[in-house]
Amino acid sequence: MTARRRTAAQNNTSEVLGQGRLDLPGIGPLWLAWTDAGLVRVAWADGDAPAPFEEARIYKRIPGRFTKPLKAYAKGKDVDPAREVPVDLRGTAFQREVWNALREVPRGRVRTYSGIAADIGRPRAMRAVGVANGRNPVPIVVPCHRIVGAGHTLGGYSGGLPRKRALLTLEGVKFEGEHLLPGQLALFE
Numbered sequence: 114m115t116a117r118r119r120t121a122a123q124n125n126t127s128e129v130l131g132q133g134r135l136d137l138p139g140i141g142p143l144w145l146a147w148t149d150a151g152l153v154r155v156a157w158a159d160g161d162a163p164a165p166f167e168e169a170r171i172y173k174r175i176p177g178r179f180t181k182p183l184k185a186y187a188k189g190k191d192v193d194p195a196r197e198v199p200v201d202l203r204g205t206a207f208q209r210e211v212w213n214a215l216r217e218v219p220r221g222r223v224r225t226y227s228g229i230a231a232d233i234g235r236p237r238a239m240r241a242v243g244v245a246n247g248r249n250p251v252p253i254v255v256p257c258h259r260i261v262g263a264g265h266t267l268g269g270y271s272g273g274l275p276r277k278r279a280l281l282t283l284e285g286v287k288f289e290g291e292h293l294l295p296g297q298l299a300l301f302e
Contacts, residue, residue, distance in 0.1 A: 127153070127201050129166045133175040134158050137187040139279060140253070141272070145175055151199030152179055155251045157272050183253070189283060193220040198254045204245070211245035218259045221284040223293070225263050247271065253280065265293040 127148035136142045142158035146165050154165045164171055182197035195216040202209045214232045218224050224232075226239045226246065235241075249257040252271055258280045262268040267288070270277035278288060287294045 129153060129169040131172045131175075132164050132166055132169045133172040134164075135175055135180055135183065137183060139283065140187050141276060143183075143253075145179055147176065147179060148201045150201035152251050152254055153201045153203060155254060157252075157276075186253075186283075191220075194254045195220070195256050200251055200254055202255070203250060204248065207241065208245045208248060211242050212249060212251075212255045215246070215249070215255050215257055215260065218256060220256075221286065223259050223261045223281070223286060225261060225265075226268075227263060229260060256280075259284075261293065267291045 127150050129146055130148055132144060132146035132154075134142060135145055144154070144156040144158045144162065144165050145152060146154040146156075146169060156162065156165045179198055182192050182194050185192040186194050195218070200216075202212050204212070210233050211229060214229050217232070218229075226242045227236070229246075230236050230238045230242045233242075246257045246260055247269070249255050249271070252258065258270055258272075258277045260268065267274055267277055274291070281288070
């Protein structure tokens with residue numbers, strides 16, 4: 114089943130059923146919120162960061178369909194959360210189109226904003242792709258960390274550049290400073 118088919122068919126309609134905190138060694142603590150269709154929010158739980166949904170119950174045990182792939186990924190196993198974890202994407206039609214395209218970027222590979230814009234048939238929409246990327250509600254599962262700048266630099270990341278570098282390094286991408294190493298350019302498809 115592709116990432117696109119696992120995206121909730123009825124976007125923006127499912128009730129948030131619960132949320133919980135998940136600690137991933139090497140990545141950091143996360144708040145996960147879910148509906149019956151899939152994860153609706155992944156938020157960095159640094160310090161006293163509040164749960165993302167005030168009205169949703171907080172659970173100590175998060176469903177395994179979300180935690181098992183994320184824990185395996187954090188341990189460096191050959192698991193891609195973008196392909197294993199169901200999501201319930203909430204946003205505009207354009208944002209969902211971008212986020213689904215991000216889910217198609219394989220583990221250990223990177224793309225540019227212009228590459229994603231071309232993938233969705235809007236080659237001039239690089240900035241809009243960047244904005245949608247920055248508003249990604251489920252980082253790691255919708256792997257916005259796999260998107261780099263046109264100059265093959267890290268660019269930005271909601272969890273901070275050290276986390277972006279850690280996630281990409283976990284996937285086998287190599288850097289010198291904030292640039293991909295020359296041999297890594299083969300990672301662009």
